[in-house]
Amino acid sequence: xxxxxxxxxxxxxxxxxxxxxxxxxxxxxxxxxxxxxxxxxxxxxxxxxxxxxxxxxxxxxxxxxxxxxxxxxxxxxxxxxxxxxxxxxxxxxxxxxxxxxxxxxxxxxxxxxxxxxxxxxxxxxxxxxxxxxxxxxxxxxxxxxxxxxxxxxxxxxxxxxxxxxxxxxxxxxxxxxxxxxxxxxxxxxxxxxxxxxxxxxxxxxxxxxxxxxxxxxxxxxxxxxxxxxxxxxxxxxxxxxxxxxxxxxxxxxxxxxxxxxxxxxxxxxxxxxxxxxxxxxxxxxxxxxxxxxxxxxxxx
Numbered sequence: 001x002x003x004x005x006x007x008x009x010x011x012x013x014x015x016x017x018x019x020x021x022x023x024x025x026x027x028x029x030x031x032x033x034x035x036x037x038x039x040x041x042x043x044x045x046x047x048x049x050x051x052x053x054x055x056x057x058x059x060x061x062x063x064x065x066x067x068x069x070x071x072x073x074x075x076x077x078x079x080x081x082x083x084x085x086x087x088x089x090x091x092x093x094x095x096x097x098x099x100x101x102x103x104x105x106x107x108x109x110x111x112x113x114x115x116x117x118x119x120x121x122x123x124x125x126x127x128x129x130x131x132x133x134x135x136x137x138x139x140x141x142x143x144x145x146x147x148x149x150x151x152x153x154x155x156x157x158x159x160x161x162x163x164x165x166x167x168x169x170x171x172x173x174x175x176x177x178x179x180x181x182x183x184x185x186x187x188x189x190x191x192x193x194x195x196x197x198x199x200x201x202x203x204x205x206x207x208x209x210x211x212x213x214x215x216x217x218x219x220x221x222x223x224x225x226x227x228x229x230x231x232x233x234x235x236x237x238x239x240x241x242x243x244x245x246x247x248x249x250x251x252x253x254x255x256x257x258x259x260x261x262x263x264x265x266x267x268x269x270x271x272x273x274x275x276x277x278x279x280x281x282x283x284x285x286x287x288x289x290x291x292x293x294x295x296x297x298x299x300x
Contacts, residue, residue: 004298005059006291007049008108009066011035011082011135011184012248014045016053017287021295023119027056028287035082039089046091050099061102062095063294065111065286067136072153075105081171082135082185104293108286109138109156110147114296115289116244117142121279125242129234130281131158133249136171137179137186137227141238147293148238156234159183163229168193178230182223184249190219206252224256228263235268235276246281253280 001020008015015030029052031045050062069078075092095103113130116122122130122142132138137159141148148155159179160172167176171185180186184202191205192198195215199205208216231243245253257280265273 002060002295002298003057004291004294005050005053005062006111006285006287006289006294007046007062007064008111008286008290009033009046009064009083010108010286011067014049015285015287016049017285017291018053018057018059019288019291023288025288027053028285029053029056033083036085037083038085039087042083042086042089043091043094046095047098050095054099059101061104061294061298062099063104063106063111063290063292064091064095065106065108065290065293066091067138068107068154068157070105070107070153072105072149075103081173081179084171102294102298104297105153106147106149106290106293107138107140107153107156108132108290109140110149110153111140111289111293112138112246112281112284112286113140113142113289114147114292115284115286116246116281117145118292119288120246120282120284121244122242125240127238127240128242128244129156129238129240130244130246131231132286133183133245133247135184137183139234141240143238158230158234161230161233163226178226182227182230187219187223190222191216194219202249202252206255209252209255220256221259224260224263228260228267231260231264232267235264235272239272241275242277242279244279244281246284246286250280 018027067080077089122128128142139158164176168180170177170180
């Protein structure tokens with residue numbers, strides 16, 4: 001059976017996983033992401049992950065998912081809100097020329113959506129929306145098994161819907177984005193604004209929530225409210241029957257999930273609330289989705 005290498009680039013790590021079409025995993029490897037990567041340092045890290053994976057298990061094709069904006073036609077990462085020093089990285093050309101395999105490229109949230117559609121909570125969904133809750137806030141849409149790309153792969157950037165006019169500064173350079181309020185960077189940033197105290201990670205933030213820290217609770221409540229408005233906009237635009245949440249923040253879903261779902265159902269059209277379903281993803285790695293991108297398009 002053919003095997004496919006999926007590479008998922010996130011704010012915290014670059015992860016490679018080799019799977020087959022049935023979702024069986026043969027090898028998994030990851031290294032930390034440096035938010036200050038230069039183009040060369042980034043490509044060196046991609047090289048390390050791909051080489052390590054292919055040395056363990058040969059693959060027939062490679063799929064790569066990265067934050068954007070990207071250009072899927074030319075295989076370039078134009079820039080990234082959370083990897084700020086990247087600029088027009090010729091990613092696909094580099095991997096193709098180095099490893100001599102077919103390479104398929106898309107936004108990381110689009111890849112995560114494919115992974116959930118094939119192997120996770122999104123199976124059999126007609127119109128599936130997946131939100132990736134990590135360093136930033138990504139979003140992907142799969143309709144009848146096909147990912148929605150928009151022009152050149154930058155569709156469904158729901159994390160950068162403006163909800164708070166003239167609000168907090170987002171990593172994209174604009175103000176009031178959903179991501180600036182509900183993501184690891186958003187929650188920690190808003191907590192710092194309120195308290196002048198720097199937290200190290202989302203786990204520390206949610207520990208404060210569990211301890212009923214009033215500042216953390218205030219920030220989370222605001223984040224939930226902003227995110228609910230963003231989800232409302234997406235629901236009214238694309239009319240999904242399933243919404244799946246994935247990513248590191250879902251480890252604390254018990255602290256915000258019920259409130260988030262209730263708020264969304266209160267503000268969307270009642271008929272939509274009667275059938276749209278919410279779920280937390282089945283820990284299907286984004287790298288599975290990137291590998292899925294490869295087997296969807298690979299033709300020997």
